[in-house]
Amino acid sequence: MMRTIDLRGRALPASELRAVLPRAEVDIEVAIGRVAPILDRVRAEGAPALYAYAEQFDGVRPASLRVPAVVLAAALEELAVDVRVALTEAIRRARLGHEAQLPTPRTTAFGPGARVHQRWIPVQRVGLYVPGGLAVYPSSVVMNVVAAQVAGVESLAVASPPQKDNDGLPDPTILAACALLGVDEVYAVGGAQAIGMFAYGLRSEGPEDSCEPVDVVTGPGNIYVAAAKRAVLGVVGIDAEAGTTEIAVLADAGADPRFVAADLISQAEHDPAAASVLVTDSEDLAAAVAKEIETRATTAKHAARIRAALSGPQSGVVLVDDLDHGIDVVNAYAAEHLEIQTADAAADAARIRNAGAIFVGPYSPVPLGDYIAGSNHVLPTGGTARFASGLGVQAYLKSVQVIDYDEAALKEVTDDLVALAESEDLPAHGEAALLRRGD
Known part of the structure; x- marks a missing residue:
């Protein structure tokens, strides 16, 4: 159902990784x-x-x-x-x-x-x-x-x-x-x-x-x-620009394929355009997850929607050489939701730079964040997690600086202010300060 992208033996820079990883064909x-x-x-x-x-x-x-x-x-x-x-x-x-x-x-x-x-x-x-x-x-x-x-x-x-x-x-x-x-x-x-x-x-x-x-x-x-x-x-x-949902799961051979499959399906359930991506260094895990998906997706309430999402160009299994390679891949992908299901999930999660939200270990599935974890589920999609954050109080706050200098404090820096104003050929800037010094 999910296509496979084999990146083993291919140490690509982030810009090239982004070009070969699964992504929705949306303009x-x-x-x-x-x-x-x-x-x-x-x-x-x-x-x-x-x-x-x-x-x-x-x-x-x-x-x-x-x-x-x-x-x-x-x-x-x-x-x-x-x-x-x-x-x-x-x-x-x-x-x-x-x-x-x-x-x-x-x-x-x-x-x-x-x-x-x-x-x-x-x-x-x-x-x-x-x-x-x-x-x-x-x-x-x-x-x-x-x-x-x-x-x-x-x-x-x-x-x-x-x-x-x-x-x-x-x-x-x-x-x-x-x-x-x-x-x-x-x-x-x-x-x-x-x-x-x-x-x-x-x-x-x-x-x-x-x-x-x-x-x-x-x-x-x-x-x-x-x-x-x-x-x-x-x-x-x-x-x-929080668009159609996406999940990436970074998993090693020890991950439970039932958990991984269930979590990939959970996001595919949203929309036929939803993206579900598994990144792993284990062919055996990938095969076991594929088997679980076939079983679970067939009997799911929204089976047609799930199948469309998982078989679309935005979804897939990415095979990597090892976890270091996998971390490079998921950092390049910059998923909205990123699950880490590895032997040392906390340490691996600490190495992630690009993700809307990171879910650590087998008992932190994405649906927890969707509803009741205490985090926010409005997150950057489409790779924008490289530079954007999830929704939080900062979206509704403005940072305002209030400058409060008295006469003596202004006098202390007036010469430096004038020198900088002259260097930029803005003499009226300097005059505004000199006037207050009595020059």
Whole structure:
């Protein structure tokens, strides 16, 4: 089902490794071209465009774009008890995990009367996207909202696609999760058009079709959501281009093939375009995993979706010479989710530079991070983990430096300031300081 790429005996540099490793055949530039007219129409027409796109893409016209408060309350009231308990625990753990990310304000003194204060200020308003295509993700509500709340954001809005089988409202479990977190501004809007709504805002006579523009947009989605986020970057801030899910597993001969196969399948279950990659130095393990996958995938609820994902160009088994070679490969791949199932998993995990999140050992499967580990599951995909981070409080915080010098402190550095200003042929810069010294 999964193709094999044999890299044994091939010590390739990272740039060449990235070219031969499994990767989805997706052109973000093509996607941007497709979403650009959608964004332009949303910006120009507002609510009428959103209703039209709901009918076109979701097959239903919502009664209103904004979900009424009574609907949110009813969704929470009707939420199954076990799901509410699980969401409550997920929220508790996520809050603890994100509180640990909060940076500490600091003051640096360069001498008497010369201080620079480092402040961290939350953005005022954010738009949080929660996907709802082949599956629905109340867990993504938790990941987005908790991080923003811990950061101290004052105004939060959530958008999720309208569901044809829910009278044009987002999935009821998503609505219940919003209510559980105290979010009362929720929109039945999906896809690139939701990103446009957040970026440009909606003006309407009635609150049911109005939305103030936001400062930052976060949340996962398909390639078109990712493309829309790239397109509006600069109008608003974004977290990262979190597209279709992917998992890489680095495993040696001692790994349990049942665990490896189950984890590869768990991500393939998301979407036919999901990527599942096994990197191993053991042919025997690769064969055992393939056998397990055939057995498990055949009987899985979403068997067709799983088979499409595992047999696609974005998935595969990569054979390497040894674990050192394997670590080079997974660092080049820069997976969204990276599992380490090796004899010394903790030590091997410490050598990983590029991954959205690292799952250490046989009892830290990716689904743990998807739901309840206390980490965040909104992570960089498509190799962007080489330079991007997963969603956290930092996505909603601005670093602001406050410069506080008194007269004596300014005088002490004026000559140096003037020398640097003159070297850049900006004499007025120096004059601004000399004036205060009385020169």
